[in-house]
Amino acid sequence: MQIAEFQALMARTYGARDRARGRVASVAWLAEELGELAQAVRKGSVDDQLHELGDVLAWLASLADQLGVSLDEAAARYAGGCPRCGRMPCGCP
Numbered sequence: 001m002q003i004a005e006f007q008a009l010m011a012r013t014y015g016a017r018d019r020a021r022g023r024v025a026s027v028a029w030l031a032e033e034l035g036e037l038a039q040a041v042r043k044g045s046v047d048d049q050l051h052e053l054g055d056v057l058a059w060l061a062s063l064a065d066q067l068g069v070s071l072d073e074a075a076a077r078y079a080g081g082c083p084r085c086g087r088m089p090c091g092c093p
């Protein structure tokens, strides 16, 4: 699945409910899911890590949708390699 497709899928699935909660609440949920991902990385199974990565992606997509921007556009920042040095792999010190 492409990033834009995923964002559209999340908007169809949760968009109305998430917009009603609002951006601030969505950022809080994203932060909470990041915390759960951190915990899964430290002491979870691969299944736990996949689960939490999916939840982080879902909230990230929801937030992008509420901000009226696309994750595709955000990812484009890295399309040419490192946005700072322009190299791939990054050659920044």
Ligand SMILES: [Zn+2]
Pocket (backbone or CB within 6 Å): 082, 083, 084, 085, 086, 087, 090, 091, 092
């Ligand atoms: Zn770099």
